[in-house]
Amino acid sequence: MNIVALASRNVLRNARRSALTVVALVVGTLAILVFGGYVNDNVQGLQTITVRQHGHLQLVRKDYLDFGRGDVGRFSIRDYETLLATLRSDPVLAPMLAVATPVLNVEGTAGNFSAGASSSFSGKGVIPSEYLSLLAWDGFGVRIPPGRSALKAELPDGGIIGFRMAQLLALCGPLGLKDCKTLPPRRVASAQEESLPEDIAALGLAEQPTAPEGDAKAPATIELLAASPGGLPNVVRMSVLQAERQVIRDIDAIYVAMPLSLAQRLVFGPDEHAVSAIVIQLKRTDLMEAARARVSELVKGSGDLEVLTFFQVSPVYEQIVASYTSVFTFIAVLMGFIALFSIANAINMAVGERIGEIGTLRSLGFQRGTIRGIFVLEGALLGLFGTLIGAGVSILVQVGLHAGRFTWTPPGRSSPIPLRVDVLGNPTLILATVVGLSLVACLSALWPANRAARMEVTEALRHA
Amino acid sequence: MEQPPPSSTGVAARLQQVTKQYQLGKTTVHALRGIDLTIAIGSYTVICGPSGSGKSTALQLLGCLDMPTSGTLEIAGQDVIALSDAARTTFRAQHLGFVFQNFNLLPVLTALENVEYPLQLTVRDPAERRERARAMLTAVGLGDLLHRRPAELSGGQRQRVAVARAMVKRPRLVLADEPTANLDRRTGAELIALMRAMQREHQTTFILSSHDPQMIEDADERILIEDGRVVESTRRQAPLAPAQGVS
Ligand SMILES: Nc1ncnc2c1ncn2[C@@H]1O[C@H](COP(=O)(O)OP(=O)(O)OP(=O)(O)O)[C@@H](O)[C@H]1O
Numbered sequence: 001m002n003i004v005a006l007a008s009r010n011v012l013r014n015a016r017r018s019a020l021t022v023v024a025l026v027v028g029t030l031a032i033l034v035f036g037g038y039v040n041d042n043v044q045g046l047q048t049i050t051v052r053q054h055g056h057l058q059l060v061r062k063d064y065l066d067f068g069r070g071d072v073g074r075f076s077i078r079d080y081e082t083l084l085a086t087l088r089s090d091p092v093l094a095p096m097l098a099v100a101t102p103v104l105n106v107e108g109t110a111g112n113f114s115a116g117a118s119s120s121f122s123g124k125g126v127i128p129s130e131y132l133s134l135l136a137w138d139g140f141g142v143r144i145p146p147g148r149s150a151l152k153a154e155l156p157d158g159g160i161i162g163f164r165m166a167q168l169l170a171l172c173g174p175l176g177l178k179d180c181k182t183l184p185p186r187r188v189a190s191a192q193e194e195s196l197p198e199d200i201a202a203l204g205l206a207e208q209p210t211a212p213e214g215d216a217k218a219p220a221t222i223e224l225l226a227a228s229p230g231g232l233p234n235v236v237r238m239s240v241l242q243a244e245r246q247v248i249r250d251i252d253a254i255y256v257a258m259p260l261s262l263a264q265r266l267v268f269g270p271d272e273h274a275v276s277a278i279v280i281q282l283k284r285t286d287l288m289e290a291a292r293a294r295v296s297e298l299v300k301g302s303g304d305l306e307v308l309t310f311f312q313v314s315p316v317y318e319q320i321v322a323s324y325t326s327v328f329t330f331i332a333v334l335m336g337f338i339a340l341f342s343i344a345n346a347i348n349m350a351v352g353e354r355i356g357e358i359g360t361l362r363s364l365g366f367q368r369g370t371i372r373g374i375f376v377l378e379g380a381l382l383g384l385f386g387t388l389i390g391a392g393v394s395i396l397v398q399v400g401l402h403a404g405r406f407t408w409t410p411p412g413r414s415s416p417i418p419l420r421v422d423v424l425g426n427p428t429l430i431l432a433t434v435v436g437l438s439l440v441a442c443l444s445a446l447w448p449a450n451r452a453a454r455m456e457v458t459e460a461l462r463h464a
Numbered sequence: 465m466e467q468p469p470p471s472s473t474g475v476a477a478r479l480q481q482v483t484k485q486y487q488l489g490k491t492t493v494h495a496l497r498g499i500d501l502t503i504a505i506g507s508y509t510v511i512c513g514p515s516g517s518g519k520s521t522a523l524q525l526l527g528c529l530d531m532p533t534s535g536t537l538e539i540a541g542q543d544v545i546a547l548s549d550a551a552r553t554t555f556r557a558q559h560l561g562f563v564f565q566n567f568n569l570l571p572v573l574t575a576l577e578n579v580e581y582p583l584q585l586t587v588r589d590p591a592e593r594r595e596r597a598r599a600m601l602t603a604v605g606l607g608d609l610l611h612r613r614p615a616e617l618s619g620g621q622r623q624r625v626a627v628a629r630a631m632v633k634r635p636r637l638v639l640a641d642e643p644t645a646n647l648d649r650r651t652g653a654e655l656i657a658l659m660r661a662m663q664r665e666h667q668t669t670f671i672l673s674s675h676d677p678q679m680i681e682d683a684d685e686r687i688l689i690e691d692g693r694v695v696e697s698t699r700r701q702a703p704l705a706p707a708q709g710v711s
C-alpha cells in the first residue's frame with residue numbers, strides 16, 4: 001500500500017467527480033489529436049500535391065523566382081544536361097533522388113483560331129516519362145491518386161491542357177469531353193433580331209464551327225504564342241492529346257504541359273536549348289536539407305545558380321501550413337485550459353473534503369511533501385487516465401473514418417480527396433498531448449495540493 | 465530505533481512552565497497558563513478537567529502536533545521545540561501514536577491497510593509491515609475483520625483499529641484525546657480495558673484525556689486541569705498492577 005495506491009483509491013472513491021474530470025480530459029485530448037491528425041493529413045496532402053508539381057528542390061538561375069518570367073532567356077540554364085548528369089551520378093545525392101528532370105516554364109497566349117477562341121496560358125515543357133514520375137510521388141502514402149499525363153516522347157508536338165482551358169478554347173467537342181460546357185456561340189441563331197452591330201455579329205459567325213459532333217478524327221490543335229528572349233513572338237502548333245482536370249481550379253484554366261522540345265521551340269526557336277529549372281524530387285521530404293546542401297555544393301562552380309525549396313517556389317504552401325498551425329495552437333491552448341480548470345477544480349474539492357484526513361496523515365508522521373504528492377498524484381492520475389482514453393478514442397476516430405471511406409473537397413480544389421485524420425501517423429503528437437496534458441494536470445493539481453500541504457496539523461484535525 | 469533507549473531520568477515527557485495562547489481575532493485565548501508535568505515511562509496517565517480547561521491543547525503539545533507559546537517541552541528525552549517542522553514530523557512517525565475521538569481512519573483503506581500504512585515511514589520491509597499489522601489487529605481482537613473498510617466496522621471496532629495503528633509502530637508515547645467520547649458506555653469501557661491491557665503488555669506510556677470516571681479511576685496517574693492550570697496531580701501506588709476485566 002503506497003502513495004500511488006492511496007491516490008488511485010481516492011480517485012476511484014469519488015467516481016462521479018473523477019468521471020466528469022476524465023471526460024473533460026478525454027474531450028480535450030480528442031480535440032487536439034483529431035484536429036492535429038486532420039491538420040497532419042491535410043499538410044501531407046498539400047505537400048504531396050506541391051511536391052508533385054514543383055519537386056522538393058529546384059535548381060534555377062539566381063533571382064529566377066523574381067525576374068525569370070520577365071526574361072526567360074537571361075534566367076535560363078543552358079548547360080542543364082551536364083548539370084543533370086552531375087546530380088544523377090553523385091554518390092551522395094543519387095540515393096536520395098526520386099526524380100531529377102529539366103523543366104521550361106513558358107507563358108503566353110493559346111488560341112484555337114478555328115473556333116475564334118483564345119486564352120492566356122501558363123505552361124511547362126517537360127520530359128514526358130520523368131514528368132509522369134514526378135506526378136506519382138507519394139512519400140507519405142496519402143492515397144491521393146497520382147497525377148496522369150498523356151504526354152509521350154513519341155509525340156513531340158502533342159501536349160495536354162487543363163479541362164477548363166479546353167472549355168475556354170472551345171475544344172469540348174473535338175476532344176469529346178464529358179460534362180464540358182461548350183463555349184456559348186458569340187451570336188445565337190437569333191442574333192440578327194438583337195440590336196448588335198451586324199458587322200461584329202457576322203465576324204463571329206464566320207468562324208463559328210457548327211458543332212461537328214461525330215466529325216472528322218482530325219486531332220484538335222491549338223497555337224501557342226510566346227515572346228522569345230529577343231522579344232519577338234514565336235508561335236508553335238500543338239496537338240492537344242487530352243484535357244486533364246487539374247486539382248486546383250485556377251490552374252485548370254491556364255494549364256498547358258508539353259514535351260520539353262516543343263516548349264524550347266516555342267521560347268527559343270529551333271536552335272537553342274535551355275530550361276528554367278532542374279526539378280529535383282526526393283524520396284522523402286526529410287532528406288531535403290541534406291539534399292539541398294549537397295546540390296549547392298555540386299553546382300558551386302557552375303555560375304549564378306541557386307537551389308530553391310518548394311516552399312520558396314510555392315509560398316502558399318507555407319501560408320496554408322501556418323494558418324492550420326495557428327488554429328491548431330489555439331485549440332491546443334484552449335484544451336490545455338479546460339484540463340487545467342477541470343483538474344484544479346476536482347483536486348480543490350478533494351482537498352476541501354479531506355482536510356481531516358490530511359490532519360490524520362500529518363499526525364501519523366507523513367511530511368508536508370507527501371501530502372502535496374498525494375494530491376498532485378491524484379491530478380496526474382486523472383490527467384493520465386483522461387489523456388490515454390482520449391488518445392484511444394482518437395485512434396478509433398481515425399480507424400472509423402478510414403473504414404467509412406469518407407471524402408471531401410477542400411477549398412480551392414476541383415476533385416474530392418479522402419477525408420482522413422492521421423493520428424497514428426504522428427506518434428510524437430500523441431505522446432506530446434498525453435505528456436503535455438498530464439503535466440498540465442499535475443501543475444493545476446499543485447495549487448490545491450500546496451494548500452493541503454501548508455495546513456497546520458491541529459487545524460486540519462479539527463475537521464476530522 | 466524502536467526500543468526506547470535506557471533513559472537516565474525515566475521520564476517519557478516533561479513540560480515546564482508551558483503556556484499556550486491562541487489568537488482569536490483581537491482577543492488572546494490563554495489555553496494553558498504555565499503547566500509543569502512529568503510523565504513517567506510506562507505510566508498510564510489520564511488528564512481530566514472541565515470542558516475548555518486545556519486538555520486537548522496539552523495533548524496536542526505532548527503529541528508534537530503544536531508548539532507551546534513559551535516553556536520547555538521534552539518528549540522521550542528530546543527537546544522537541546528545537547526540532548524543525550519536518551524533524552518533528554519524523555519524530556511523530558517514529559515515537560508517537562495517536563488515538564482520536566473521531567477514529568480518524570482513512571476511509572479508502574481496509575483495517576489492515578490502515579494499520580500498515582503509517583509503518584512505511586519506519587519499517588522498510590513490506591512483509592514485516594504486513595505481518596506486524598496483522599498481528600496487532602489480531603491482538604486488538606479484529607483478526608477476522610482485516611479486510612473491512614472503516615465504513616463496514618462499528619465505532620468500537622474502528623477505535624480498535626485506531627489503537628492497533630497507534631501501537632503497531634511500538635511508540636514511546638500514545639496520546640488519546642477522549643477516545644471513548646464517540647462510543648457508548650459499554651463499548652467505551654471495553655476500549656479502555658483494551659488500551660490498558662495493551663499498555664501493560666507493551667510497557668507503553670499512555671496519556672489520555674477524559675471525562676469518563678471509569679478511565680480516571682483506572683489511571684496510574686490522574687492530572688486535573690482547570691482553566692489552563694494543573695490543579696491536582698494524583699499518583700496511584702503500584703502502577704503496573706494487573707487490571708480487571710481485560711478481554
Ligand atoms: N485553535 C484555537 N483557537 C482559539 N482558541 C482555541 C483553539 N483551540 C482551543 N482553544 C481554546 O483554548 C481553550 C482550551 O481548549 P481545549 O480544546 O484544550 O479544551 P478541552 O479541555 O479539550 O475542552 P473539551 O473538554 O471541551 O474538549 C478553550 O478556551 C478553547 O476555546
Ligand SMILES: [Mg+2]
Pocket residue numbers: 519520521641
Ligand atoms: Mg478537548
